[in-house]
Amino acid sequence: MLLVHFAHPPWGAAAVYRCLGALMRALFLAVLLRDLRLAARRRIDALLPLVFFVVALSLFPLGVGPEPETLRHIAPGVVWVCALLATMLSVQQLYSGDQSDGSLEQMLLAPQPAIVVAGAKSTAHWLLNGAPLVVVAPLAGVFFDLSGSALASLIMGLLLGTPVLSLLGGLGAALTLGLRSAGMLLILIVLPLTMPVLIFGAGAVSAVESGQSAAGHYSLLGALLLGTLLGAPLATAAALRISSE
């Protein structure tokens, strides 16, 4: 019905766009709040990726040895790799629950473009899994004996980089929806695409530690974030359509 109205609007074009914008905002908020509410009702489930991140971080000093010099040296890479893996593990559930109970199909049937669903899901994933990683990052500073400025650059990098991971992870989750061994497949598909984030995120900390400015790294991370924001929801929406045909 709604689509028919949009095809032959009785009002002017401006009013149509205003109305469509309001509808898209409504769907975005509905999907986002729904995911947040679901997470609030399964608190332990929602905390698992965070616990994984901390446990994985604490393994490295045990494996590498407790020398502060070595730990400081490997800290940026270790924190970033753990963040990557935590994101890959948590993003697997992003669409699978909604697919198995049929709500994903309903969301895609809505008159709003699927890109809204993809954007809202990735936003929810970042709020639930990316942002907590940024919050506990100071713990890595304690574990690995990082200086204040290095820790600040780590947090700044995570703040810019983890949304990219959530967006790319959403694409992988949509592509591997409902497949056998979807988990490993998602990791194999998405990790090569996330390498630039790893490089510049860890590079920012290394730059600060060696006394250089990390501004270039932040700019590149920001550019990656903007590019991914533009492209990933579009690709995710296409992947959702392919996967749920």
Added chain:
Amino acid sequence: MSAKLRLFTFAAPSRFYHLTGMLIPWCWALTIGLTLAGLYVGLLVAPTDATQRDAYRIIFIHVPAAWMSMLLYLVMAFWAAIGWAFKARMASMFARAIAPTGAMFTFVALWSGAIWGKPTWGTWWVWDARLTSELILLFLYLGYIALVEAIDDIRRADQAGALLAVVGAVNVPIIYFSVKWWNTLHQGATISMTAAPKMAAIMLNGMLLMTFACWAYAFAVVFVRVRAIIVERERGTAWVSEMLAGQKGA
């Protein structure tokens, strides 16, 4: 075959099947001829390098393989996208057939690079920008192959693979430049790969011959593989049943 040849004549799997059936022997003949010529020029005619001695001769397989690996990814993404956008079955099948050959060339490039690196740089592997991005290219190929093989529904597999291939193709330059900048930030660890002086004409000729041999090989193998895919997917159609029945009777 009909007398009138149009642009989309060979988009029909049956016609493409017969066309490739005729082309494959020629492709193999070209492959063998060009490989023999390339190896002759590369191993016997080309002079020994002043600094690298005979170790440099691996260039005759290494560089063509590296070129093919990058080119085939783009070709694969192109045909996959065409197949997705225009619902062209033949294009999707072609993309699927290219992927293993592309992955094979990527592996050959990495492997021959490692063998070349040992005598010249003294190490099998350095985290140089080119080596690293070639390795990531191998991961992209493996991801594509794994994804399309994991999906049982053919239509979905082709479309999902096309999306992944296109996303990968967009990402390849980003990955290349980020690895390159990362490498220059960690100064000095690697030996420069760009130190090679101007190449002698005879060496270039040998390399080009080998490149064309790789092209012919890629065509031959992809055609063989795509014919298998055609028979598998079109087995419900009349022409495949007739052909298979004819083969059984003969």
